[in-house]
Amino acid sequence: MSTSSNTSSRDAILGRIRKSLGRGAGEAAPVSVTERLSSPKANPVVPKRAQLAHPKQVELFEEMAKSVNATVAMVVSDNDIPREVARFLADHNLPARIKTSPDSAVSGLPWSDTALEVSTGIAGPEDAVSVTPSFGGVAETGSLMLRSGAGTPYTLNMLPDTHIVVLKASDIVGTYEEVWARLREKEGHGNMPRTFLWVTGPSRTGDIEQTIQLGAHGPRRLHIVLVDDTKENK
Amino acid sequence: MNVSTSPKFKENVHGALRDESLQRALGRLKSGFQEKRSAAAAKMPEFEALRDQARDIKNHTLENLDHYLLKFEENVKANGGHVHWCADAAEAREVVAKICRDKNAKSVLKGKSMISEEIGLNDFLEKQDLKVVETDLGEYIIQLRHEPPSHIIAPAIHVHKEQVADSFRETHTGRDPNRSLVEPRELLDEAREVMREHFFAADIGITGANFLIAETGTSVIVTNEGNGDLTQTLSRVHIAIASLEKVVPTLEDASSILRVLARSATGQEMSSYTTFSTGPKRDGDLDGPEEYHVILLDNGRSNMLGTEFQDMLRCIRCAACMNHCPVYGAVGGHAYGWVYPGPMGSVLSPSLIGVDEAGHLPNASTFCGKCEEVCPMRIPLPKMMRHWREREFEKHLSPSSFRYGIKTWAFFASKPKLYRAVTGIASKVLGKMSGGKGKIAKLPLAGGWTDMRDLPAPEGKTFKELWAEKQKQQGGSK
Numbered sequence: 277m278s279t280s281s282n283t284s285s286r287d288a289i290l291g292r293i294r295k296s297l298g299r300g301a302g303e304a305a306p307v308s309v310t311e312r313l314s315s316p317k318a319n320p321v322v323p324k325r326a327q328l329a330h331p332k333q334v335e336l337f338e339e340m341a342k343s344v345n346a347t348v349a350m351v352v353s354d355n356d357i358p359r360e361v362a363r364f365l366a367d368h369n370l371p372a373r374i375k376t377s378p379d380s381a382v383s384g385l386p387w388s389d390t391a392l393e394v395s396t397g398i399a400g401p402e403d404a405v406s407v408t409p410s411f412g413g414v415a416e417t418g419s420l421m422l423r424s425g426a427g428t429p430y431t432l433n434m435l436p437d438t439h440i441v442v443l444k445a446s447d448i449v450g451t452y453e454e455v456w457a458r459l460r461e462k463e464g465h466g467n468m469p470r471t472f473l474w475v476t477g478p479s480r481t482g483d484i485e486q487t488i489q490l491g492a493h494g495p496r497r498l499h500i501v502l503v504d505d506t507k508e509n510k
Numbered sequence: 511m512n513v514s515t516s517p518k519f520k521e522n523v524h525g526a527l528r529d530e531s532l533q534r535a536l537g538r539l540k541s542g543f544q545e546k547r548s549a550a551a552a553k554m555p556e557f558e559a560l561r562d563q564a565r566d567i568k569n570h571t572l573e574n575l576d577h578y579l580l581k582f583e584e585n586v587k588a589n590g591g592h593v594h595w596c597a598d599a600a601e602a603r604e605v606v607a608k609i610c611r612d613k614n615a616k617s618v619l620k621g622k623s624m625i626s627e628e629i630g631l632n633d634f635l636e637k638q639d640l641k642v643v644e645t646d647l648g649e650y651i652i653q654l655r656h657e658p659p660s661h662i663i664a665p666a667i668h669v670h671k672e673q674v675a676d677s678f679r680e681t682h683t684g685r686d687p688n689r690s691l692v693e694p695r696e697l698l699d700e701a702r703e704v705m706r707e708h709f710f711a712a713d714i715g716i717t718g719a720n721f722l723i724a725e726t727g728t729s730v731i732v733t734n735e736g737n738g739d740l741t742q743t744l745s746r747v748h749i750a751i752a753s754l755e756k757v758v759p760t761l762e763d764a765s766s767i768l769r770v771l772a773r774s775a776t777g778q779e780m781s782s783y784t785t786f787s788t789g790p791k792r793d794g795d796l797d798g799p800e801e802y803h804v805i806l807l808d809n810g811r812s813n814m815l816g817t818e819f820q821d822m823l824r825c826i827r828c829a830a831c832m833n834h835c836p837v838y839g840a841v842g843g844h845a846y847g848w849v850y851p852g853p854m855g856s857v858l859s860p861s862l863i864g865v866d867e868a869g870h871l872p873n874a875s876t877f878c879g880k881c882e883e884v885c886p887m888r889i890p891l892p893k894m895m896r897h898w899r900e901r902e903f904e905k906h907l908s909p910s911s912f913r914y915g916i917k918t919w920a921f922f923a924s925k926p927k928l929y930r931a932v933t934g935i936a937s938k939v940l941g942k943m944s945g946g947k948g949k950i951a952k953l954p955l956a957g958g959w960t961d962m963r964d965l966p967a968p969e970g971k972t973f974k975e976l977w978a979e980k981q982k983q984q985g986g987s988k
Contacts, residue, residue, distance in 0.1 A: 286595035289754070289808045293576045296815035305577040308570070309759070313581060313725050316760040321563045323556050323769070340779070378796075398797045401710060417780040426794035434739045452765040466585065468726045468788035470798045471743070476780040479736040483648035483664065484671050484694040485535075486542035492647060492698060493705060494736020494783070 318453035326416040326450035330506065333415040337448050338502065340418025344477030345490060346498040353503065355386055360501050361407060361440055362390040368497070370438055374405045379427030381409040382442055399435040406432040407440045412447040412455055413500075417476055420500065421455050424471040433473060439495040441475075444505045513630075514863055516847035519870035526841040535668045536842055542664075543833035546777025547884065554773065564767045565888045568824040571758055572815065578724040578757045579806070585727025589789030591802035599629035602807050606631060606716070606749060607638055609803060613747055615640065615713035621731065621738030622646040623718030624662055624827060625751045625807055627849045628862070631716075643708045645737035647701055654681050660843030662850065663775055663829045668842055671697060705737065715745030715799065719752035720771070720826065722804070725760040726788055729804060732771060734782040742787060748799040750787070753807045755823040761786075767826060770886035775828040810862045818897050822857050824887040829854075831881035831891060837874045846871060853881035853891040860898050865905065872898035930974055937968035 294301060326336060338348045351360050365372055373393040376382045387394045399406055408428060412421040420441050424430040433439060449455060452474075459472070479494030490496055515522060526532055551557045571578055583593045596602035602625075610618065618640050620626065632642045632653070644653040648666040652659055654677040659665030666674075675691035682704055690696055717738050721730040729750040731738045742748040758764050772778040791798030814820055832838040832852025843851035848859050848868060856875065859868035872895040881891045902908055922929045944950050944967030953960050971979075 285597040285601060285808075288597055289595050289806075289812055290576055290579070292808070292812035293579075293754075293815060296812060296817075297573065297576070298816065305574065305581075309574045309577045312759045316725060316762050318762050319563055319567065319766045321556055321559045321766070323554060323560075325554075344779075344782075401706060419780055419784075424795060424798060425792070426796065429796040430739075430743050431797045434736050434743065452768075453762055456761045456765070466588075466726055468589070468728055468786065470787065470789060470791050470795055471739075472786040472788075473739070474780065474784040475782065476778075476784075477782050479734065480782055481647050481698065481735045482542070482776070483646070483651065483666055483735075484674060484697055486538050486664070486667070487694045489694055489698050491702070492735035492737065493645065493702060493709075493740055 316456070318451075322451055322453060323416060326414070328415070328450065330448075333450050334445050334448050334502070334506075337413050337415040337418050340415065341413075341420075341477070341500055342418070344418060345480075346418065346477050346500055348500045348502055350502045350504055353505075355389075357382075357385050357442055357501055357503065358387045358390045358392065362392055364440065364499050365392070365405060365438075368438075371404045374407050374440075375399055375403040375432060375436065376407045377409060377428045377432055379409050379425075381427075382407050398429040399431040401435070403432075403436045405438045405440065406436040407442065408432050410441050410443045410447065411472075412449060412458065413443050414452055414455060414474070415448055415450050416452070419452075420475040422473045422475060423459075423469045424473075425469050430471050430473075433475065434494045437491070437495060438497045438499065439475075439478070440499045440501060442501050442503065444503050446505050514848035514859075514867055516859060516863070516868040516871060519845065519847055519874065522845035522847055523841050523874075526845045529842075531670060532668050532842050535670065536839055538667075539833055539839055543775075543777070543829075547774055547830060547833070548777075550773040550777040550779060553779070554769075557770070557773070560766070560769050561886050561888055564770050564826075564886060565824060567758065567763045567766060568887060571763075572755065572820060572823055575754065575757070575815065578759055579754060581724040582722050582727055582757050583806075585724065586789070586802075586804055587727070589727050589802075591727065591789045591804065593804050593806055596805055596807050596809075598809050599807075602629045602751065602805050602809070603631055603634040605805060606751070607635060607640075609747060609749060610635065610638070610640055610714055613713060613801075615747075617641045617643070617708070617712050618714045618716060619708060619712040619741045619745060620644045620646075620649070621715070621717035621733070621741045622649050622665070623716065623751050624659075624849060625718055625753055625805075626716065627659060628753075628809065629751075629807070631751075643705075643712075645705055645708070645741050646733075646735060647698065647737075650701060650705070651677060654678075658844065658849070660851065661829060661832065662827050662852075662854075668844070709740045709744050712741070712745045714747045714749065715741040715743075716749045716751060717742050719750045719756050719804075721764045721767070722752055722757040722806075723759075723761060723764055723786070724757055726786075728761075728786050728788040730764055730787070731785050732768070732781045732783075733785070734776075734778075736783055739783060739785055742785075743798055745799055747801040747803065748787065748790070749803045749805060751805040751807065753809065753811055755811055755825075771826055771828055774830040774884065774886040814861050819857065819861055819894060821889050822854070822861065822894060824889055825854055825858070826887060827854075828886055830884040830886065834880045834884050836876055836878060836880070841874075846874070853895070854889075857889075857891055857894045857898070860901075865898060865901055869898070869902045872896075872902070930972070934972055934975070937972055940968050941970075943967065 478498040481492035594605045651666040661667040719729040720732045790802040838852040856871040949964035
């Protein structure tokens with residue numbers, strides 16, 4: 277067993293790195309490092325695929341999400357979300373009981389328009405269906421951007437068999453870089469939630485003879501309810 | 511550190527080549543990985559430029575590794591987490607065990623982590639009476655079989671579904687013994703059910719990290735199953751284990767490299783889950799771990815900086831090199847004898863456990879160059895294997911017959927007239943030995959070749975003789 281304490285290992289490791297790189301202790305970081313950290317920028321090569329007008333980005337998002345086994349339904353207003361959720365669950369013979377995030381963006385929807393049994397909070401073993409909001413979507417790969425927080429417990433993204441995500445079309449951007457810019461704008465630079473999750477399709481595994489199976493340990497089904505709010509905004 | 515069988519590489523290879531079950535499993539590499547990678551690369555017009563960019567980001571980071579690690583540490587602490595710098599495997603194991611003891615933990619859940627394999631963490635924790643459960647399906651299967659992984663992203667690639675069913679029947683007692691466990695789906699469903707019970711009972715959740723982000727003090731895992739997320743969210747304590755070269759400067763830099771990672775690994779455009787974790791749960795959060803620790807492991811890496819092996823520290827563990835390697839494809843991962851197989855292992859293992867231990871591995875290459883061709887980080891793997899061969903030769907680790915042979919050849923090769931005379935005689939003798947059949951079945955001192963296959967016999971004249979004749983025929987046209 278090593279006898280070195282944590283502090284001396286820290287010094288020893290940093291010392292070896294500096295020696296290998298040929299510089300002394302206490303040397304200040306060069307501008308190329310400090311600027312990169314203080315004002316992060318997109319790197320020069322960003323795929324052109326998603327550099328499109330916004331309506332085309334929404335189309336690309338839908339196409340890419342479907343290509344990784346998510347399902348997508350478009351509704352025209354928030355008030356239509358509960359009916360779409362009820363329809364999806366009925367069509368797939370799934371339980372008419374949902375757990376939503378506490379965030380009013382989903383808990384505050386007119387669920388009483390449906391016969392669904394609705395509760396709010398973290399996910400437990402008994403929760404088969406969750407409904408959560410999203411921070412955004414990335415058209416490039418059809419990825420959902422989900423953040424943890426008081427109104428958006430993380431377990432809802434992973435434990436239930438069926439995960440239903442509400443995404444506003446206006447929150448769809450082309451690339452990951454645009455998401456980071458938005459997050460910094462909202463939270464301040466350097467402020468990350470405990471967890472920021474990119475979801476690209478439902479859970480899957482190829483660990484048994486390389487045959488792809490959906491629903492390994494996370495959700496078996498990922499359904500995206502896309503709210504077309506872009507016209508209202510104008 | 512994990513015990514290696516790398517010195518017995520040659521014996522391992524013989525066993526692997528005769529293992530029919532393994533050979534059947536390795537046959538799936540082409541459709542499983544190679545074709546998918548090439549399709550994903552073809553769909554991304556900027557793929558080659560993205561590879562250049564990923565290489566440059568990592569090179570910049572390595573040149574400033576001390577600065578970025580210090581910034582990473584500062585930001586983990588600012589978000590309420592802890593960073594543990596560990597010089598070697600023993601220290602890392604002890605730090606993890608101490609966290610477990612301090613929390614009075616009984617059970618430890620694991621997400622997939624190659625660093626955990628590198629430091630031999632599971633055995634160490636089990637000796638301290640902790641119950642350790644691997645949650646990634648592939649890792650779970652090999653844990654039940656008491657085997658090391660044979661591939662860095664598909665640890666159970668050598669196992670057939672019938673063998674998985676056997677392990678499940680043996681371990682998951684109390685279930686209907688007549689249940690069907692034939693289809694992969696049935697096996698997966700049972701594993702999912704069993705794992706759920708473990709998830710809700712866990713004290714400590716350990717994951718690896720694909721990236722550490724200096725700008726924010728974040729660790730990132732790239733997964734498909736969702737087990738890593740449940741491991742780190744449902745446990746009271748999340749420990750991320752990472753080697754120090756995993757750090758990148760910013761969220762944008764991680765995103766840029768992520769664009770080449772999954773495409774090179776599984777041929778996916780992006781993995782199902784890419785999870786950025788920063789600190790423990792925040793005030794007001796309803797779930798998430800109460801504590802967040804990062805184990806920052808050196809274990810030989812700082813000594814690779816500034817040497818001809820620095821480029822290896824760009825590796826993002828996508829496994830493209832082994833998926834495309836004819837040697838890996840013939841012998842599988844276990845033959846390499848330590849944690850990292852394939853071309854990346856042949857370069858990295860001698861750095862981490864020494865050339866005395868792993869010196870055979872850099873010789874396990876046909877130098878076809880496919881590994882470098884597909885490496886998203888453009889690591890010159892064949893060149894570095896050659897560096898190791900040179901060091902092995904310098905350290906007199908190559909067998910004496912090989913050294914004697916090379917020296918004898920060098921003696922003749924530096925004396926052209928003598929060389930021509932001797933090779934001319936030798937080719938005639940060998941031609942006679944074949945008895946006109948064009949091949950030799952047995953040749954003294956060349957058993958390594960002729961035991962397995964015939965040696966083609968030289969026929970007619972030597973190359974130099976033919977060349978001279980040809981020149982003559984052309985009548986000195988030059």
